[in-house]
Amino acid sequence: MSVTSESAKTVSPPESRPAEPVAAPQLGGMLRPRFFAAILSVAGGLVLWELISWFVVNNALFLAAPSQIAVATYHLAVTGELWKHIKISAEEFALGYAIASVLGIAIGFAMASGDTMKKALQPWVSGLNATPTIALAPLFILWLGIGIWSKVLVVIFFVLFGVAINTEAGLRTTSERLIEMLRSFGATPRQIFFKVSLPSAVPSILAGLKLGIGRGLVGVVIAEFFGSRAGLGRLISQSADAFNMPELFAGVVVLAIAGIVMTAGFGWLEKRLVPWTKD
């Protein structure tokens, strides 16, 4: 089929019609039905859990019902004990996570900057990433005492390598086509880095940081297991020693909620910072 010049002149060409701008996510779309599915799934799970606790297990030493956990959490909150634990754990997490993020991104940049750097750093990153950090946690406590820094170090170990590996991968997988485009304008390596490599690595850097949230929370709890005066991990191990299942679960639930909220926050941030990856 050929286009005659008349039709080309009078009919607006299909490709010149604008695509609708991608609309901002609307509230209505978020509430139904995906959001509904999440609510239903959580509520259903809780009901099932409650029923199993009362009618199948029915032994407070093995399993606490959600209602008992809620009551225990409430008491812990009212007495102020819960906040004390949360504050300690939050500080350990925030410090470790922040340091690991900065260091991890820096190491990723260094590894992507050249083959010599990559060769020098890769064995350390791969080796330490595969090291079972749990085994090192008691050692860190011996070195740094049972204060905050031993926990911070464990969190760093849990978060750092994922961030470094993702950053390096993001920088390395920059599209050759885009680099060449910038090169055609006579861009310097520095300009190529800042205008192409860095922005195109942002999605994978964010992915590394997002994974780090869960790993960092696990790190806090493990570190506190091995020696601490307070913190959610301490609360959990104390409760386990006392066979106080409702309080043990209270600690677990708080951690789970922290993980869910922070990961969701990250999802929101990703939509803002790297909207082009969401198509």
Added chain:
Amino acid sequence: MASKLAIARLSKSFGDLEALRGISLTVERGEFISVVGPSGCGKTTFLRIVAGLEHASSGEVLLDGRVVRRPGTDRGFVFQNDSLLPWRTVLANAIIGREVAGSIGAADRKRTMELLKLVGLEGFEHYHPRQLSGGMRQRVNLARALAIDPEILLMDEPFAALDAQTREIMQTELLRIWERGKKTVLFVTHHIDEAVFLSDRVLVFARRPGRLQAEVKIPLPRPRTLDIKRTPEFVALVDRIWRMIEDDVRAAALYENA
């Protein structure tokens, strides 16, 4: 007056593969030149050498009498795939060449806006590439090359990825824009029809090794509309070029399928 572009005995080898052998030609200011040939005739390599993205094994390229060694803002390259930065708006994409050359001011922004209007993207300056169709992305690609006000436009099969109708629209659009500024254009394509429609001269390349086989003048009057594609003169020109490369194209097709 000296030629805009002068190429002398240009050769290029990749290891044992001889991609280009002894290409010599001149292009005058404001000329629209197309390069056609079968796959593997080195036409894209040729364009990349002129752009400075690739180095010749021997021979030289002179633009306005100066030897081309590396990429620069005296040449605007239009890529086959649009190569737009997905995180930048249309305007920010189009202005990137000027940004690389130095800091950009209000005047650069204004000029780039005007160019976007010229290529038919008025009102889309703040859209992102993912919101645009393939044809619109190629318009940004073209505006980006024009924004540095290059001495010569180098176009590497810019419409190859578009559907047939969009391609024809883009061809007339390109001619309309070219008539305005009369930039010198070097246009690589594997569509003979497209080359004849757009060009003052068509350079026919042959393969193995890539070399300049013939040069065909296109004496069709300008301005041209799509109607011209149905005139006997047009059809005869396309046919003549096709017969020059037919055997080569068949050989290339066999080689690629083997």
